[in-house]
Amino acid sequence: MKILSPKQIAEADHYTIKNEPISPVNLMERAATKCFEWISSNFENTKSVKVFCGTGNNGGDGLVIARLLKNKGFSVKTFILPLGNKQTEEFSINLKRLDDVCAKIVFIEKQEDLPKLSPRDLIIDAIFGNGLNRAPEGLSKNLIQYINEAKATVIAIDIPSGLFSGKSVTAKDSVIKAHHTLTFQVPKLAFFLPDNKNFIKDWTILDIKLNTSFINKLPTKYHYFTAQEAKATYKARNDKWAHKGTYGHSLIIGGSYGKIGAPTLSAKAALKIGSGLVTAYIPKCGYTIMQTALPEVMAETDHEIELADFTPTINATVIEIGPGMGTSDLTLAGFKKFLQNNKTPLVVDADALNCLALNKELLTLLPKNSILTPHPKELERLIGKWDNDYEKLEKIKIFVEKYSIILVVKGAYTLTATKEAFYFNSTGNNALATAGSGDVLTGIITGLLAQGYSPREASCFGVYIHGRTAEIYTTNHAPETFTASLIADYLSDVILELQE
Ligand SMILES: NC(=O)C1=CN([C@@H]2O[C@H](COP(=O)(O)OP(=O)(O)OC[C@H]3O[C@@H](n4cnc5c(N)ncnc54)[C@H](O)[C@@H]3O)[C@@H](O)[C@H]2O)[C@@H](O)CC1
Ligand SMILES: Nc1ncnc2c1ncn2[C@@H]1O[C@H](COP(=O)(O)OP(=O)(O)O)[C@@H](O)[C@H]1O
Ligand SMILES: [K+]
Known part of the structure; x- marks a missing residue:
């Protein structure tokens, strides 16, 4: 709209x-x-x-x-x-x-x-x-x-x-x-x-x-992304001959000691939204956690308690990077090396955004149409302070044009900003204000990209789906009791209502 x-x-x-x-x-x-x-x-x-x-x-x-x-x-x-x-x-x-x-x-x-x-x-x-x-x-x-x-x-x-x-x-x-x-x-x-x-x-x-x-x-540059747009974006699965390769391979890079939950939540979301294959690249300390929590997800490991080498072996359709990753010197050095060699489309979140904010020259290494998913504080670190929201929108416009990327600015009305247009999301509520819900969102966007949705579609549609899970949950549950782990349980309801 x-x-x-x-x-x-x-x-x-x-x-x-x-x-x-x-x-x-x-x-x-x-x-x-x-x-x-x-x-x-x-x-x-x-x-x-x-x-x-x-x-x-x-x-x-x-x-x-x-x-x-x-x-x-x-x-x-x-x-x-x-x-x-x-x-x-x-x-x-x-x-x-x-x-x-x-x-x-x-x-x-x-x-x-x-x-x-x-x-x-x-x-x-x-x-x-x-x-x-x-x-x-x-x-x-x-x-x-x-x-x-x-x-x-x-x-x-x-x-x-x-x-x-x-x-x-x-x-x-x-x-x-x-x-x-x-x-x-x-x-x-x-x-x-x-x-x-x-x-x-x-x-x-x-x-x-x-x-x-x-x-x-x-x-107009500004749009409101509603159920109507979501229904038009949804690509129903109707290929009888499909196999897991048809739906892409998501690679989730993240985690550090004490923060293996973040890539686990992302990997689960990518899987549950339909990515054919999911691999997690995590520190060694997270191996048992990941393999136990998500038997469907493959795991590759780096140093013991933090990421440093960034040497996954798989040929992924899309890479999500950042959840729970930390910003230690070793991790930052490895992240830089990774960006210098990587050509695969990226979804960048959390600590990877903070690494970019600390080293702005790295922004030029992002593949075109990479998706960055900052919350307001992470956004401020990337684009600087703003006096009012209209100035913020102007700064976002300049930023996405300069680096040819998509920004998903999280909030009550999450904004997907592309070079061509800005989309405000229509779904979601404060039940989503809970630890790890952003990790689930990036996993959903990654899983959609793996299946062939364009970066613009995966961003707007992923944000819509993520918000809608909370709306469905709160029709008969208290918002306080929603957790990031529960989001994946409601993805099916959202997709079924899009098929109506
Ligand atoms: N045919 C139409 O154009 C329709 C208009 N509609 C209504 O019309 C509204 C727009 O009507 P108008 O264009 O008449 O404008 P408004 O009714 O918003 O009023 C503005 C009037 O106040 C004056 N004004 C503006 N800022 C002022 C200020 N700070 N201090 C003192 N006076 C000020 C303006 O000179 C103008 O006379 C819409 O918001 C909507 O509610 C609806 O009835 C739908 C159909
Ligand atoms: N009041 C709210 N209304 C709608 N959505 C919200 C609200 N609060 C948080 N969210 C959503 O929850 C998610 C939180 O992400 P983030 O801040 O990165 O959390 P985390 O770092 O814990 O994963 C975002 O998608 C955001 O849009
Ligand atoms: K009024």
Whole structure:
């Protein structure tokens, strides 16, 4: 699914209005009706609702929602913050329609006009939407702060007021902290960025039937990787004559004394996602552990307690390097030698990333389209500090272009950054915040590459699958009890649902 800029969304609105055709006021009715349906199916009509509107079209949506909720029996009060003397035509039409149903409407002209708010209120935030063009100040800023202080449940329409959908927020005290955001047609880039975590919690995309063929033609770097994209990526196994060689050979290089679990988790994940063969290259101290834990996995060994020689003998389809590897001088020296001689596609994680960060000149030795899977701290070591998430995205772009690699930046919305496009993942939850879950992710990506998925596919799809296991688990288990070892047990459920 595409993530579009505010300008592109406005273009899609205009195109739909002109070509469907539909009048702007009817499009607003359609959009706001979707919001009303969501609200009335999630809240009882005994709830007291306070709708705060600006005087643009986001405010117009608020007026429609107020009318529909009132007609449904909710107790509704509407508060309007005049934004200069301007009202859009659709706003004015809907103000009259709301007035016609004898609704309570109050204009907020000064601080004293702000209503009393209770934590039990349901607040609809329709002050600013896609048209926000500067940080709210004066009365609008005060209103936003007042709403935030009320500790009531806040539903934002399209986007929390004060949040820019595609650029950084400087005045963080002028943004609505929404519990739920009902957004139109496509998600906004701001939703995926950790800087905005206080403003965006849950959100739902409402399909308001903007022209899809127009949207399909709009160029964008940013995408949201959902079940639809995952289903399109999945390659069903239907080759009767397949043998284990058909599905590739994954080589997992990693481990050190006390950290053999990391390559073990990766190897198991590569195997369970379908790699035909898996070999682990580990220090000698890990031999019995690996062979006992995973009888299907072959093992080759290096020095006693750490990797130093990096001399696996097999001809692998893909190599994962780094889990539990450590960064000792011996290991680092061997890792450098390995990179100088290696031509096989790489998935690089954990300590191998730290070795690269300590020796940036080694980055030029990575085969093209190698996949690096940093968590935010590892990313910072690679690309340096950033002031805000938009600067981080820019630095990521420069980095992937410079080294011709793919970055999988892990987090609540893991980002797969390629030279061509950036994909935010749609699955996962905090059950994954558990030791070793990153090792499993790299194993999954490695196993997919071994089977012939492209580096872009293996990254986006692997991240999707990994996240989905946690969602399935937490439908009937407590998130605290999820462990990295359990992820592999749910891979089958994820694949089966992709086949539906
Ligand atoms: N036909 C359409 O265009 C549709 C638009 N829809 C709604 O319309 C919204 C966009 O509407 P608009 O483009 O009218 O913009 P908004 O309703 O977001 O409001 C922006 C208005 O506030 C002013 N403004 C911006 N920043 C300000 C600030 N910091 N302080 C004071 N005033 C400020 C702008 O000049 C403009 O008049 C969407 O977010 C969505 O909610 C939906 O109804 C769907 C259909
Ligand atoms: N709150 C969260 N929501 C979704 N995914 C999460 C969350 N916390 C962690 N994860 C996922 O869990 C994995 C953790 O990886 P990592 O930090 O490398 O762990 P480890 O080093 O223990 O293996 C990543 O894939 C990350 O996206
Ligand atoms: K809003």
